[in-house]
Amino acid sequence: MFRLDADPTLLLETEEQRQLRVVLSDLLAETCGPETVRQQTESPRGYDEVLWHRLAGEIGVHGLALPEEYGGAGYTFAELAVVLQETGRVLCPAPLLPTVVLAGQSLLSSGDRQACARWLPGIASGALTATVAGFLHPAQVTAERGPDGWVLCGEADFVPDGEGADLLVVAARAPDGERLFACEPDATTCDRTARRVLDPTRRQGHVRFRGVPADPVGEAGQAPAVVDAVLDAGRVALAAEHVGGSAHALDATLEYVVHRTQFGRVVGSFQAIKHRLADLLVAIEGARSASAYASACLAVEAPELPVAAGAAAVACTGAYRLATAEYVQLHGGIGFTWEYSAHLYVRRARADEALFGTGDDHRLRLAGLLGLTGCTD
Amino acid sequence: MSGIPEPAEFRAQVRAWLTGVAKERTARQEWGRGDDSVAVFENWTEAEERAHTDRIRDWERTRYDHGWGALGWPPEYGGRELPSYYEQLYRAEEDAFDVPRRTEVFPVTQQLVAPAIRIWGTEEQKRRWLSPMLRTDELACQLFSETEAGSDLAAVRTRAVREGDGWILRGHKVWTSGARIATWGVAVCRTDSDVPRHAGITVFLVRMDAPGVTVRPIRQMTGGSSFNEVYLDDVLVPDTDRLGPVGEGWRVTLTVLAAERLDSGGLGLDNADRALDLARHLPRPLTGGERQQAADLFVRALVQRLIGLRVTSALAAGREPGAEASVGKLHATATMRATTDLVQQLLGPRLAADTGEWGTFAWTEHLLGAPGYRIAGGSDEIQRNILAERVLRMPKEPKGAER
Numbered sequence: 001m002f003r004l005d006a007d008p009t010l011l012l013e014t015e016e017q018r019q020l021r022v023v024l025s026d027l028l029a030e031t032c033g034p035e036t037v038r039q040q041t042e043s044p045r046g047y048d049e050v051l052w053h054r055l056a057g058e059i060g061v062h063g064l065a066l067p068e069e070y071g072g073a074g075y076t077f078a079e080l081a082v083v084l085q086e087t088g089r090v091l092c093p094a095p096l097l098p099t100v101v102l103a104g105q106s107l108l109s110s111g112d113r114q115a116c117a118r119w120l121p122g123i124a125s126g127a128l129t130a131t132v133a134g135f136l137h138p139a140q141v142t143a144e145r146g147p148d149g150w151v152l153c154g155e156a157d158f159v160p161d162g163e164g165a166d167l168l169v170v171a172a173r174a175p176d177g178e179r180l181f182a183c184e185p186d187a188t189t190c191d192r193t194a195r196r197v198l199d200p201t202r203r204q205g206h207v208r209f210r211g212v213p214a215d216p217v218g219e220a221g222q223a224p225a226v227v228d229a230v231l232d233a234g235r236v237a238l239a240a241e242h243v244g245g246s247a248h249a250l251d252a253t254l255e256y257v258v259h260r261t262q263f264g265r266v267v268g269s270f271q272a273i274k275h276r277l278a279d280l281l282v283a284i285e286g287a288r289s290a291s292a293y294a295s296a297c298l299a300v301e302a303p304e305l306p307v308a309a310g311a312a313a314v315a316c317t318g319a320y321r322l323a324t325a326e327y328v329q330l331h332g333g334i335g336f337t338w339e340y341s342a343h344l345y346v347r348r349a350r351a352d353e354a355l356f357g358t359g360d361d362h363r364l365r366l367a368g369l370l371g372l373t374g375c376t377d
Numbered sequence: 378m379s380g381i382p383e384p385a386e387f388r389a390q391v392r393a394w395l396t397g398v399a400k401e402r403t404a405r406q407e408w409g410r411g412d413d414s415v416a417v418f419e420n421w422t423e424a425e426e427r428a429h430t431d432r433i434r435d436w437e438r439t440r441y442d443h444g445w446g447a448l449g450w451p452p453e454y455g456g457r458e459l460p461s462y463y464e465q466l467y468r469a470e471e472d473a474f475d476v477p478r479r480t481e482v483f484p485v486t487q488q489l490v491a492p493a494i495r496i497w498g499t500e501e502q503k504r505r506w507l508s509p510m511l512r513t514d515e516l517a518c519q520l521f522s523e524t525e526a527g528s529d530l531a532a533v534r535t536r537a538v539r540e541g542d543g544w545i546l547r548g549h550k551v552w553t554s555g556a557r558i559a560t561w562g563v564a565v566c567r568t569d570s571d572v573p574r575h576a577g578i579t580v581f582l583v584r585m586d587a588p589g590v591t592v593r594p595i596r597q598m599t600g601g602s603s604f605n606e607v608y609l610d611d612v613l614v615p616d617t618d619r620l621g622p623v624g625e626g627w628r629v630t631l632t633v634l635a636a637e638r639l640d641s642g643g644l645g646l647d648n649a650d651r652a653l654d655l656a657r658h659l660p661r662p663l664t665g666g667e668r669q670q671a672a673d674l675f676v677r678a679l680v681q682r683l684i685g686l687r688v689t690s691a692l693a694a695g696r697e698p699g700a701e702a703s704v705g706k707l708h709a710t711a712t713m714r715a716t717t718d719l720v721q722q723l724l725g726p727r728l729a730a731d732t733g734e735w736g737t738f739a740w741t742e743h744l745l746g747a748p749g750y751r752i753a754g755g756s757d758e759i760q761r762n763i764l765a766e767r768v769l770r771m772p773k774e775p776k777g778a779e780r
């Protein structure tokens with residue numbers, strides 16, 4: 001049975017983390033204002049490549065949680081979570097989540113030292129963008145051993161940054177079981193199509209593999225465990241982003257309602273509105289707590305991680321849903337306009353649920369992990 | 378004791394001590410046996426309330442006398458000056474042992490009133506009251522609410538008039554939990570009606586056995602009577618039992634109320650855990666919807682504990698806790714409601730009619746008690762006002778005339 005046994009000090013932000021947050025929020029304020037974010041999403045690659053390299057180089061974001069032997073800084077996921085809160089807060093479209101968290105974790109969790117040594121330094125330095133296929137949604141990819149090594153055939157959909165990422169880590173069916181492969185496909189053997197997406201700040205693509213040369217990562221049969229580990233890391237990362245996005249929605253809404261006047265008073269003086277924002281604060285503080293705990297569990301590889309990650313996913317998707325709905329509603333007509341940013345957050349919140357699972361998906365999984373199933377025999 | 382033990386070491390010490398003085402709790406593991414009460418407010422007669430209080434008090438004294446009581450307090454009050462979250466570490470261990478469950482008057486005395494005395498009391502009062510209260514030789518109740526002063530507590534009309542070196546109290550308090558067993562009542566009184574109302578309040582500690590104090594139980598929706606009305610008919614209180622300066626009673630009151638909000642963060646967790654046990658042991662498979670509902674309650678309870686941990690660790694680190702300190706009570710009352718909802722779904726007709734089965738109809742006590750905490754200690758609506766105004770800094774509620 002699950003028992004909460006957390007060192008409470010892990011739930012507090014350290015001084016180092018606070019400084020990181022300040023540096024990052026300054027940089028993002030300068031580079032990811034609401035207007036610039038839109039421009040970035042309309043650029044060919046969908047994000048600001050200069051900023052990408054500044055994040056990797058100046059601050060070392062990409063390598064923060066990667067081991068030093070692979071070009072990382074050897075901090076933990078707790079530090080990376082600080083970054084993701086801030087990038088989530090401004091909807092920074094840089095593909096940190098697929099590159100650093102999903103692909104980075106899949107290489108690390110595979111325990112394949114050769115693959116790690118080959119790819120992780122590029123991820124840490126910002127030279128590579130990367131993603132995973134066949135992890136979040138089932139894909140039909142098979143791997144065969146050809147005369148010149150392994151090749152991949154089949155297709156994967158809903159791949160985050162699937163059109164543009166340099167490196168793909170793919171969960172594929174090999175003759176000896178499900179196995180992970182890494183490839184840097186080009187157009188001669190791979191068709192990659194950007195999907196039209198609900199959330200323009202997080203691109204998704206359809207990938208058709210037509211005999212893509214690929215290198216196996218880890219051992220045969222090990223893939224399901226790696227996929228599980230990556231999904232947990234993904235949930236924890238997404239939770240941190242959602243905390244940041246929710247906090248932005250609350251701040252922006254608060255700012256609006258204490259200045260907007262109707263009926264001769266600011267609308268923020270109406271109790272109906274005060275109470276709704278109070279409820280939102282309760283939800284966000286809950287999300288923040290669940291996210292901090294899950295990050296701490298991931299940082300120390302605690303056995304509670306699957307439960308903590310699932311709980312954070314429930315708390316944070318719920319808070320983000322509520323926050324983004326209130327963001328629109330409490331701004332009135334302006335909240336419903338294209339120009340105003342609120343809809344970008346609605347898009348992010350809902351598209352993330354589609355990609356990583358709704359609160360109810362996570363609840364159902366948690367119930368299984370915790371035996372909340374009644375007597376099933 | 379010198380130095381602060383590491384948390385793990387501390388917990389091992391607690392466990393070792395508890396093993397020597399208490400029995401390990403088995404009922405919780407053995408589903409279907411032992412006490413199935415999930416009462417939020419007990420339905421006891423006065424005699425039962427006294428008997429239970431004596432049992433709990435015996436245990437609190439044992440703790441205190443062996444140095445496991447006033448953990449966060451300085452040695453002169455029987456404590457060890459440990460960081461505040463050590464109390465939580467202690468409780469986490471104690472949970473596994475069969476010791477009496479504390480009723481409301483105990484946290485009110487130890488966590489609400491004693492800290493207020495430490496802040497506002499004179500040296501003489503601290504010497505006289507603190508150790509006995511921490512040891513629960515003395516128990517305190519809150520004589521705050523009146524029929525016309527509930528959420529709007531500063532509207533209290535109970536009068537305190539100076540007479541010689543004492544005061545004469547006259548008034549009527551309601552909804553006083555634990556008044557039958559408390560030895561002291563913390564009374565919020567009006568001492569001056571010619572000044573703005575918050576400036577005319579003074580707080581006194583009243584002996585509950587003083588002449589002129591009459592306690593009458595009020596029956597609650599649970600059927601029991603854990604709260605009372607208290608008549609103060611010309612009760613003489615020495616000036617040495619006045620807590621804080623004359624006219625500063627509102628600030629003293631706020632100290633107690635803030636502690637109450639902080640202390641409310643743990644409400645409902647035991648019963649949420651019980652409801653989850655029910656979801657595990659129900660003799661049929663749960664539907665998908667029921668699993669989701671159960672998992673949701675699990676997440677709520679986990680998050681509630683985490684919020685509590687964030688508060689205590691902020692305090693331990695010498696930081697002022699932020700928003701997390703104020704959201705706890707609202708979170709807790711929502712957990713209690715979610716517990717009722719899950720149990721309702723799982724038990725079906727056995728919640729409404731007593732089949733005699735263990736752990737079924739007993740849940741009516743939770744169902745009927747839980748709404749009380751949405752009202753007591755600052756209603757949900759007042760908590761939302763507090764969050765909106767103090768944390769989010771939104772405009773204050775408009776006041777009616779003469780407020």
Ligand SMILES: Cc1cc2nc3c(=O)[nH]c(=O)nc-3n(C[C@H](O)[C@H](O)[C@H](O)COP(=O)(O)OP(=O)(O)OC[C@H]3O[C@@H](n4cnc5c(N)ncnc54)[C@H](O)[C@@H]3O)c2cc1C
Nearest residue numbers: 519520521522527528552553554749752753754755756758
């Ligand atoms: C189980 C229980 C135990 C209690 N124990 C004690 C005790 O030990 N000592 C003690 O002194 N008191 C105690 N109380 C009393 C409790 O503190 C009051 O009941 C509470 O403060 C509400 O006051 P009221 O009952 O006068 O309701 P009212 O203040 O009249 O409230 C009625 C309704 O109006 C809402 N409301 C009031 N003001 C506002 C506002 N500004 N904005 C929005 N909504 C508002 C309230 O939330 C409530 O829903 C207890 C109450 C209960 C239920």
